[in-house]
Amino acid sequence: MTASAEAQRLLPRPLLITLTVLLCAMVLAPILYIVLASLNTDVGVAGGEFWPSTFSGESYTQIWTTADLSTGIVNSLVVCALTAVASALLGTTTAYVLVRYAFFGRLTILRGLVGLQSIPGTLMLLPVFVLFSSAGNYLGLTVIGTRWGLFVAYLTFALPFSTWVMVTYLRGMPRELEEAARTEGASTLVILWRIVFPLSLPAIVVSGIFAFLLGWNDVLFASVLTRPETQTAAVALQIFGSTQEGGALPVYSQMMAASLICAAPVVLLYLAFQRYLVGGLTAGGVK
Amino acid sequence: MGVNSTLTPEVRTAKPTPQRRRRGVTERQRPLWLLTPGGVLMVLVILIPLVLALWISAIDLDQYTLRRWIEAPFIGLDNYVESVGSGLLHSVWISVSFAVLATVATVPIGIAAALVTQNPYRGRAIVRAVFLIPYVLPSFVVATVWRTMLQPDGIVNATLAKAGVDGGLWLSGPKSYWTLVLVEIWAAWPFIYLMALAALQSVDIEVHEASAVDGVTWWSKLRRVILPYLRGPVLLACLLATLNHINNFTLPFVLFGAPAPDDVNVMPMLVYVTSFQSLRFGLSAAMAVVSLILIAIPLFAYLRAVRLDVHEEGARR
Numbered sequence: 001m002t003a004s005a006e007a008q009r010l011l012p013r014p015l016l017i018t019l020t021v022l023l024c025a026m027v028l029a030p031i032l033y034i035v036l037a038s039l040n041t042d043v044g045v046a047g048g049e050f051w052p053s054t055f056s057g058e059s060y061t062q063i064w065t066t067a068d069l070s071t072g073i074v075n076s077l078v079v080c081a082l083t084a085v086a087s088a089l090l091g092t093t094t095a096y097v098l099v100r101y102a103f104f105g106r107l108t109i110l111r112g113l114v115g116l117q118s119i120p121g122t123l124m125l126l127p128v129f130v131l132f133s134s135a136g137n138y139l140g141l142t143v144i145g146t147r148w149g150l151f152v153a154y155l156t157f158a159l160p161f162s163t164w165v166m167v168t169y170l171r172g173m174p175r176e177l178e179e180a181a182r183t184e185g186a187s188t189l190v191i192l193w194r195i196v197f198p199l200s201l202p203a204i205v206v207s208g209i210f211a212f213l214l215g216w217n218d219v220l221f222a223s224v225l226t227r228p229e230t231q232t233a234a235v236a237l238q239i240f241g242s243t244q245e246g247g248a249l250p251v252y253s254q255m256m257a258a259s260l261i262c263a264a265p266v267v268l269l270y271l272a273f274q275r276y277l278v279g280g281l282t283a284g285g286v287k
Numbered sequence: 288m289g290v291n292s293t294l295t296p297e298v299r300t301a302k303p304t305p306q307r308r309r310r311g312v313t314e315r316q317r318p319l320w321l322l323t324p325g326g327v328l329m330v331l332v333i334l335i336p337l338v339l340a341l342w343i344s345a346i347d348l349d350q351y352t353l354r355r356w357i358e359a360p361f362i363g364l365d366n367y368v369e370s371v372g373s374g375l376l377h378s379v380w381i382s383v384s385f386a387v388l389a390t391v392a393t394v395p396i397g398i399a400a401a402l403v404t405q406n407p408y409r410g411r412a413i414v415r416a417v418f419l420i421p422y423v424l425p426s427f428v429v430a431t432v433w434r435t436m437l438q439p440d441g442i443v444n445a446t447l448a449k450a451g452v453d454g455g456l457w458l459s460g461p462k463s464y465w466t467l468v469l470v471e472i473w474a475a476w477p478f479i480y481l482m483a484l485a486a487l488q489s490v491d492i493e494v495h496e497a498s499a500v501d502g503v504t505w506w507s508k509l510r511r512v513i514l515p516y517l518r519g520p521v522l523l524a525c526l527l528a529t530l531n532h533i534n535n536f537t538l539p540f541v542l543f544g545a546p547a548p549d550d551v552n553v554m555p556m557l558v559y560v561t562s563f564q565s566l567r568f569g570l571s572a573a574m575a576v577v578s579l580i581l582i583a584i585p586l587f588a589y590l591r592a593v594r595l596d597v598h599e600e601g602a603r604r
Contacts, residue, residue, distance in 0.1 A: 007499035008492065010402050010509060020403045023396070024417050026473070031420060033442055034432050048445035094325030101317040111590055116333060118530045118586050122558040123575035127339035128332075130348070130356055130568060137354050156332045163325065188318040217425040219537045220555075224563055234427045241431045242544050252435050263428045270423045274416075 038256035045252040059257035066254055069261065071229065072236030077265075079147050079232065080215035083154040088208035091162030092170075096196055098163075099170040100178075110167065116160040121220045124156050129224055145227035153221045158211035165210060169203035170196070206276045209269055216266060233262050344572035353568065366573035375574055377549075378557040379581060385464070385553060386532035389471045390525050396472070397479025397524075398517060402509075405487045422477035430541030433470045434458065458543055464550040467539055471532060478531075482524035486517045526589040530582055554578040 011019070037045045038059055040052035064070055098106060132143040132153075143149040177199070181191050197204065215232075222232040231239075237258055244250040270277055343356075344366055352359040404415050421429065436442050437457035444454035457466045490513065498508045536555035539547055545564060547556040558578065562571035 004492065004496070005406070008495040009406055010505065010513065011406075012505055016403050016406075019399050020414055023400050023403070024414065027417055027420050030432065030436065030473070033436065037435075037442075046440070048440065048442060050442060050446070090325040090328060093321050097317075097319060097321045101319065103317060103319055114590060114593065115586060118527075118534065118582055118589075119337075120534045120555060120558070120575060120578050120582065121536055122555045122562075122571075123340055123579055124333075124336055126558070126562055126568060126572050126575055127336035127343060129562075130343060130353065131336065131339065133353060134356055138357075152332055155328065156336065159325065159329055160333070188321065192321070213425075217427065217537070219427050219540060220559070223540075234425065237431055238427055238541050241434060241541065250438075252438075252441075255435055256432060259428045259431050263424050266425055267423060270419070 034256050034260065037253055038260055040253050042249060042251045042253045045256070046249060059251075059253040060261075062251075063254045063258045063261070066251060067236060067240040067258060068228070068231075069233065069236050069240075069258055072231055072233035073261075075147060075226070075230055076216055076233040079150050079154065080212045082151050083158045083215045084208040084212040086151075087155060087158040087162040087211040088204050091159060091166050091207055091211075092197065092200065092204055093192065094163050095166030095170050096192060098167055100175070113160045113164045113167070117157070117164070121157070121218075125153070125221055125224060128153050128156065128221075132225065144225055145230055147230055150222060150225050150230070150232070153225055154211075154215045154218065158214050161214060162207035162211050165207040166200070166203060169200055169207075173199060202276055206273065209273060209277065213266060213269070237262050340572050340575060343569055344576045346569050348569040348572075350566040353566075359569070362569070366569045367577070369570055370573045370577065373561070373570065373574075374552065374557060375577060378552050378554050378574075379577070381464070381550070381552060382533050382554040382578070382581070385468055385471070385551075386529045388468050389475060389532045390529045392468070392472045393476040393479045393528065394521060394525065396476040397481075398483045398514075398521065400476070400480040401483035401487050401517075404484065418480055419477055421474050422481075424474070426474065426535070426537035427541050429470065429474045430538050433466075433473075434542050437466060459548050461550055463543060463548045467542065467551045467553075470542065471535065471538060474538070475528060475532070478528055479521065479524050482520050483517055486520035487513070490516050523589065523592055526585045526592070529585050530589070533578070533582055554581065 033050060036050065036052055039055050039057065040049060041054060041056060041058065044052050044054070098109060129144070132149050135141045135143045143152075173196075177195050178191050181195055186194070217234065218232070219234045219238055222235045223238070226232065226235060240258060241255060244252070244255060345361060345363055346352075346356075346359040347362045347365070348356055348359045400418050404411055404418065438444075439454075439456060443457065447454040456462060494512060498512050503511075533553075534555065535553075536559065539551050539553055539556050540559070543551055545556060546560045547553070554574070555578070558571045558575045561574060562568050565571075
């Protein structure tokens with residue numbers, strides 16, 4: 001170890017090792033149990049086994065017939081992908097104007113973008129529900145229970161969040177290229193399409209992923225605005241979980257498998273985009 | 288230094304210098320029309336519902352009047368008065384105490400985790416990845432697996448029984464409150480960790496070297512030199528974390544189901560059950576507005592603390 005690295009040392013070695021082991025154990029103990037239980041049999045888990053007496057991947061095959069997970073996953077993917085694309089593209093355009101141009105009300109909009117992320121979901125859901133349910137009455141449209149309705153509802157959170165992620169990114173981007181292009185006579189749209197979008201592509205992807213995750217992780221909106229054919233993965237898992245208790249043999253092994261399946265897309269996205277996503281996590285404080 | 292620069296260290300270096308900023312904006316050709324698509328959509332899906340929520344809280348809206356809600360009778364503040372008698376204050380207390388407890392408990396864990404991963408060593412990347420697991424997992428997954436583990440005959444009680452302790456009921460009765468707090472702590476501490484880590488990385492190398500030259504012990508270096516650097520960012524993280532705890536609907540909903548046991552009837556659960564199970568939309572809107580007021584206090588503190596703007600022209604307005 002070099003002298004400089006030695007100087008930066010924060011904790012004595014024994015304390016560092018103890019703390020690291022404790023923290024890792026706190027995180028990994030439940031995770032280990034979940035993985036083991038999903039590889040166990042339902043009978044084994046119900047019997048309180050930690051280490052499976054027989055390992056089997058059965059739970060991962062049975063779950064698709066026990067719970068309506070595949071419908072949920074397809075619905076989640078469709079709705080969340082739509083939300084991601086729409087809010088990333090609109091968010092980028094809005095953020096660009098907010099960052100590059102001064103105009104009246106700009107600071108209010110910026111404050112609003114941050115503030116909106118902390119508005120209780122229940123407060124937004126209520127009027128959205130009333131509007132959607134009366135759309136049938138006043139306009140002759142069915143909105144509740146459709147994927148479109150859910151998509152619009154998710155925009156209420158995804159749009160301000162994506163815009164904010166883009167604001168934090170774009171204001172760090174040097175403006176020389178844009179100015180050069182403007183001197184050459186390029187229009188704003190050309191600049192946006194040819195310069196801003198390509199240069200900020202990583203951030204656009206991140207803001208889209210966050211919008212996707214907001215939708216994927218949501219239970220509140222989906223539990224009210226969907227019907228069985230349009231329910232999302234989160235709602236499918238929640239319903240599956242709450243119907244287990246009181247039955248003859250709760251299928252806890254399958255439930256653990258289902259939980260891991262629902263977590264898989266999120267974990268994969270994080271693994272793939274880890275570097276970018278961790279920065280964004282702290283930018284907005286939204287999961 | 289504004290908080291945003293500590294939050295996103297990679298952006299800080301690229302911030303425009305004052306000279307660069309000055310020749311930026313052309314006031315004459317501002318393409319404000321570009322705001323239209325995003326702006327119109329935000330007004331439609333956010334502003335209108337928010338105003339409508341305020342209106343609903345002042346009308347007598349239930350399942351009978353829902354289909355023609357425009358004609359529902361206006362009753363002023365009656366919903367607010369009624370909500371006080373419907374367990375509102377109890378839920379406010381549960382929500383606030385739960386949020387504060389969870390925040391306070393996550394701070395030492397998060398800072399400890401940041402301290403142990405700041406200095407490089409072999410395998411640090413793996414430890415950092417492990418620390419993010421609880422945060423990355425979706426809330427509904429976290430809640431589902433803890434709900435399973437905390438069943439009366441679940442693994443937690445089986446393990447406790449081996450140690451000679453009777454676990455009892457975790458998901459109903461008075462202990463459910465502590466279940467909620469503990470699971471929230473398990474899921475939320477990495478947020479404090481991330482913010483503390485970002486702040487640690489902003490400590491200059493000279494600071495470390497100066498303390499090494501002075502030969503101070505690790506503890507006084509930590510207490511007098513390093514922790515002061517963390518105070519601002521961690522306080523800010525606490526505000527955000529508290530907001531997120533108060534607004535957390537998924538965890539109590541999936542852990543305990545709706546209606547929730549009385550001991551964990553937090554604000555979001557109360558609003559949800561009042562509107563979508565009791566179908567008293569007006570009453571629940573009043574409750575939701577109260578919860579908005581509740582979060583407004585930490586939210587305004589946060590908005591004041593964060594420097595939103597780096598644009599000098601905009602800042603003047």
